[in-house]
Amino acid sequence: MAYFLKKTKNKKGLYLQIYESHWDPQRGHTVNRSVRAVGYEHELRESGIADPVAHFRAEVASMNAERKAAREKDKVREIGPEPAERHLGHFAIKAIDDALGVAGDLAYLQVPSGFRFSLADLLSSLVYARCVAPCSKSRTFHDVLPLMEGVGAGFSLDQLYDGLAYLGDECEKVVEIYNARVAALFPRDTSKSYFDCTNFYFEIGREDDLRRKGPSKEHRPEPIVGMGLLLDADCVPVGMSVFPGNESEKPQIRRVVAQLKERHAISGRTVRVADKGPDCADNVADAVLSGDGYIFSKSVKTLPAADRAWALSGDGWTDVADGSGGVAWSYKEVTDDFEYRVAGEDGRTRAVRLPEKRVVTYSPQLARKQTYEINRQVEKARALRLAAAKRGEYGDSAKYVTFAAVDGEGEMEDGTRVVATLNHEAIRRAKSVAGYNMIVTSEVGMSAREVYDAYHQLWRIEESFKVMKSELDARPVYLRRQSTITGHFLICYIAVLLIRLLQVKVLGDEFRSEEVMGLLRGLNVCQASDRRYVNVSRRTPIIEGLAARTGLPLLHFNLTRGEVKAIAGCSLETLRGKGEVPSASKKVARGPRSTINGS
Numbered sequence: 001m002a003y004f005l006k007k008t009k010n011k012k013g014l015y016l017q018i019y020e021s022h023w024d025p026q027r028g029h030t031v032n033r034s035v036r037a038v039g040y041e042h043e044l045r046e047s048g049i050a051d052p053v054a055h056f057r058a059e060v061a062s063m064n065a066e067r068k069a070a071r072e073k074d075k076v077r078e079i080g081p082e083p084a085e086r087h088l089g090h091f092a093i094k095a096i097d098d099a100l101g102v103a104g105d106l107a108y109l110q111v112p113s114g115f116r117f118s119l120a121d122l123l124s125s126l127v128y129a130r131c132v133a134p135c136s137k138s139r140t141f142h143d144v145l146p147l148m149e150g151v152g153a154g155f156s157l158d159q160l161y162d163g164l165a166y167l168g169d170e171c172e173k174v175v176e177i178y179n180a181r182v183a184a185l186f187p188r189d190t191s192k193s194y195f196d197c198t199n200f201y202f203e204i205g206r207e208d209d210l211r212r213k214g215p216s217k218e219h220r221p222e223p224i225v226g227m228g229l230l231l232d233a234d235c236v237p238v239g240m241s242v243f244p245g246n247e248s249e250k251p252q253i254r255r256v257v258a259q260l261k262e263r264h265a266i267s268g269r270t271v272r273v274a275d276k277g278p279d280c281a282d283n284v285a286d287a288v289l290s291g292d293g294y295i296f297s298k299s300v301k302t303l304p305a306a307d308r309a310w311a312l313s314g315d316g317w318t319d320v321a322d323g324s325g326g327v328a329w330s331y332k333e334v335t336d337d338f339e340y341r342v343a344g345e346d347g348r349t350r351a352v353r354l355p356e357k358r359v360v361t362y363s364p365q366l367a368r369k370q371t372y373e374i375n376r377q378v379e380k381a382r383a384l385r386l387a388a389a390k391r392g393e394y395g396d397s398a399k400y401v402t403f404a405a406v407d408g409e410g411e412m413e414d415g416t417r418v419v420a421t422l423n424h425e426a427i428r429r430a431k432s433v434a435g436y437n438m439i440v441t442s443e444v445g446m447s448a449r450e451v452y453d454a455y456h457q458l459w460r461i462e463e464s465f466k467v468m469k470s471e472l473d474a475r476p477v478y479l480r481r482q483s484t485i486t487g488h489f490l491i492c493y494i495a496v497l498l499i500r501l502l503q504v505k506v507l508g509d510e511f512r513s514e515e516v517m518g519l520l521r522g523l524n525v526c527q528a529s530d531r532r533y534v535n536v537s538r539r540t541p542i543i544e545g546l547a548a549r550t551g552l553p554l555l556h557f558n559l560t561r562g563e564v565k566a567i568a569g570c571s572l573e574t575l576r577g578k579g580e581v582p583s584a585s586k587k588v589a590r591g592p593r594s595t596i597n598g599s
Contacts, residue, residue, distance in 0.1 A: 003035065003063045005056050014041040016056055018063075086533070087148045089523035090128040091570050092546065093498040094150065096506065097124055099572035100181040109173060113166055117155040122163040123174075123494070125151050130495045131520045134473035137161065137488075149525075150568030161484065168487030172259070175239060175490070178497060179265040182236070185572075186505045189233035190266045192295075192454060193257065195274045196461045197249035199224040200475045210482045212246035219395065227489060228252040230260070234504055235460035237497045238265055242486050253278045254286045261290070271295055271443060275458060281340040284442075288354060293442040295455050300360070300436040301429065310334070311360045311438060318448075329363045333448040338440075359439045359448045367435025374400075374430050378422065385420045394420075400427050463513055467499065468492050471517045506575055507545070515542045525559060533559040549577040 001022040008015045016038035024031040038044070044052035103120035110119040126137075128151055129144045141160055145153040155163065167174060182188065201222045202211045211223035224245030230253075232238045239260045241252050253274055260266045271293040274283075278296065287294040300311050315332075322328035337353040344350055381397040391403055402423045439455045446454070468474040472495055476488040503509060503516050519542050525533040535557050537543065547554040552570060553563050 001067070003060045003067070005038075005053070005060050007053070012040060013043075014053075015039070016041060016044070016052060018056065018060060083147060084526045084528075085147060085536070086525050086527060086564070087132045087144075087523075088525055088564070088567055089520040090132050090148065091150070091523070091567050092502050092506075092519065092575055093131060093495075094124070094128060094568070095570045095572045095575045096498055096501050097127070100178065100185060102177050102181050105177045105181075106174070109170060109177070110166070115159070115163065115166070117159050117163070119163055119166070121152070122155055122160060123167060123491070125153060126160075126164070126491045127495050127498065130472050130491055131499065131517075133521070134471075136478045137164065138478075149564060164487040164491075165481060165483040166487070167490055168483035168485065171242070171486050171490045172263075175493070176263045176265065178494060179238060179260070179263070182497070182501070183265070186236075186501060188236070188238065188265075190238070190268065190270045192233040192271045192273055192457075193238065193266065194231040194235065194458055194461045195228065195253045195256070195272060195278060196458060196465070197226055197228045197252060197278070198465045198469070199226045199245055200469075202475075203477070208482070210242075210244050210485060212244040214245040214247070216245075225485065225489075226252070228256055229461055229464060229493075230256050231461050231464065235457060235464075236500045236504055237464065237493060240489070240493045242489050250278050250280045250283060253283055257290070257292070269293065271441075271454070273454060273458060281342045284340055284354065285342040285352070288442065295439060295441040295443065295451060297455060298358075298438040298440055300433045300438050303438070308433075311436060312432065317362070327364065329361055331359055331361045331448050331452065333357060333359045335444050354442070355444055357441050357444045357446070357448075357451065359441075359451050361437050361439070361452060362435050363437075364435060366437075370434035371431055374427065374434065378427055381420075381422060385422070389420075391418065391420075399423075400430070464496050464500070467513055467517065468496055471513075472496070506572075507542075510545065511542045515540065519543060519546070523554070525564060531561050533561070533564050535559055546575075550574050 001020065003018060003020050006017045006019045008017070017034055018036045018038060019032050020035045021030050021032045023029075038052070038056055041052050044055075049055050103118070103124075106120040106123065107118070113119070125145055125148075126140065128148060129140045132148065133140075133144045135144065137160060138157065141153065141157045145151060199214070199217050201216055201218055201220045201224045203222055204211065207213060207223045211225055213221070213223050214226070216222070216224050226243045226245050226247060226249060228241040228243070228249065229237060230239040239256045241256045243249075243252060253272060257266065257270075257272065269291055272283075272287050273295045274297075276297050276299055284294060284296070300308060303311060311332075317330045317332050319327045319330045335355070335357045338356045338358070339351050339353050341349045341351050377397040378400050381394060381401045384394055384397070385401070391398065394401060400423055401420045403418050403420050405418050439451055441451050443451065472492050474489070474492040476485050479485050479488055499513070499516055499520075503511060503513065507516075518540060522540070523537045523543065525535050525537075528534050535554075537554075539555065543554050546552070550570060552567050552574070553559060554567065556563070
């Protein structure tokens with residue numbers, strides 16, 4: 001690679017240009033390109049340069065000497081203050097986000113704020129960074145965003161926190177914006193909606209309006225914040241709610257569905273599917289009065305005696321084979337009018353009877369798992385009892401223990417000390433219902449298998465929470481204000497939304513969530529020189545699939561700057577395999593290229 005002075009004679013005179021030549025292994029010959037146009041010799045003489053040819057030959061010689069010195073220096077190249085690694089894994093969700101086109105709506109949303117930065121750029125940057133390398137907002141700003149290809153941080157750290165708080169205050173509007181754009185690009189199916197709640201704990205000593213003590217999913221004593229998530233029939237997020245940790249999760253499904261219906265994100269009749277938490281008479285009544293249906297699960301243990309006796313009886317069961325000669329699960333069903341007690345406008349509860357199908361299921365595998373857990377808790381209670389532990393130390397095992405005050409001779413009285421004894425009746429009742437579950441639904445025309453299949457799609461919402469908690473590290477450890485905490489959960493919600501759209505709508509549910517997250521986290525390149533990058537990603541099925549679908553050089557080991565830009569700037573049409581492959585990728589695809597792992 002060298003510079004030279006090119007002289008071209010034409011009618012106007014001798015024209016001088018500085019050219020660069022280098023060997024192109026793809027073409028198999030030397031390639032020249034213009035670096036700088038110098039001008040005509042006679043015009044240069046008139047400008048005061050006595051011998052333009054000699055003058056610029058000397059300049060070219062100096063450029064070659066500098067390049068040679070730089071190449072010698074590269075042989076003993078030292079590490080620099082900036083890392084060479086660049087994140088590229090977010091290119092797929094960025095393509096979807098760009099196609100949604102929410103930036104214009106967010107620009108209107110930020111008008112009252114007076115912000116001098118783009119709220120849309122802030123939101124998208126935080127969402128992509130949360131997917132690629134979840135960490136604190138400060139570390140995201142300083143360590144993650146500068147390494148993300150195609151993402152520019154046009155805001156300061158203070159502006160980041162201000163924008164996050166603003167997004168938290170306008171959370172419902174942002175969700176509405178995304179819902180409208182998603183519905184236009186990916187038609188939603190709201191014939192069913194799946195709802196569940198979780199919570200996030202905070203290691204703080206004092207409660208506030210949002211972070212309150214309540215029943216924690218991690219069984220921790222710290223204050224928590226509750227979060228409800230609503231998915232459509234394709235298990236793509238459609239709404240969320242954030243509520244104080246001491247509030248019941250039962251009213252949340254009513255609030256979220258009513259809000260989304262008001263904002264037209266959900267239209268027509270929808271069947272609400274939820275786990276035991278939101279199952280209550282008021283939620284059943286609300287679904288019926290709203291013209292919706294419901295599929296909820298009920299605890300067999302808490303059923304009235306007559307209903308529990310029917311559920312546990314040995315009559316009427318149908319077995320479902322597991323494919324290897326065994327029984328995967330069994331079910332029985334009944335359709336009747338069942339009584340619910342609901343609160344009226346005057347606050348009084350009234351008994352109403354609603355037509356309902358009830359499906360009881362029994363799973364041997366679930367029975368073994370639940371029995372093991374019961375035995376574990378009983379053994380824990382027995383050990384604590386022998387150690388004369390305090391009541392607060394029993395935790396979940398306290399439900400299998402009876403605490404009674406006794407006097408010095410062991411007689412029951414309101415007295416001096418408390419003695420713990422194993423509650424064998426509670427243990428027997430718990431084991432008697434191990435493996436059983438009941439699903440209740442307003443959809444009396446559905447078969448038991450259809451009800452079961454619809455209900456068991458709830459694992460996708462559990463998976464969404466798993467992605468949010470584990471992969472996106474959603475617990476906002478370092479945030480304190482309610483608005484910034486809500487803004488942080490909004491970032492996590494949109495991240496899950498884009499991941500689901502990629503997984504379900506674009507890739508056709510071909511890859512698991514872990515594989516999608518592996519793409520987001522694992523597709524990285526290192527800059528080897530000004531114009532050369534090295535793909536340090538590990539070859540995986542999802543990268544192979546996207547490379548075949550898009551024509552992008554995702555499997556190439558050596559990448560040019562243009563190819564890296566082409567990947568980062570991928571469009572949704574290209575991602576779907578329908579669009580034009582970027583020219584940089586098409587140009588280099590003709591020759592043989594090395595691929596990741598030498599394949």
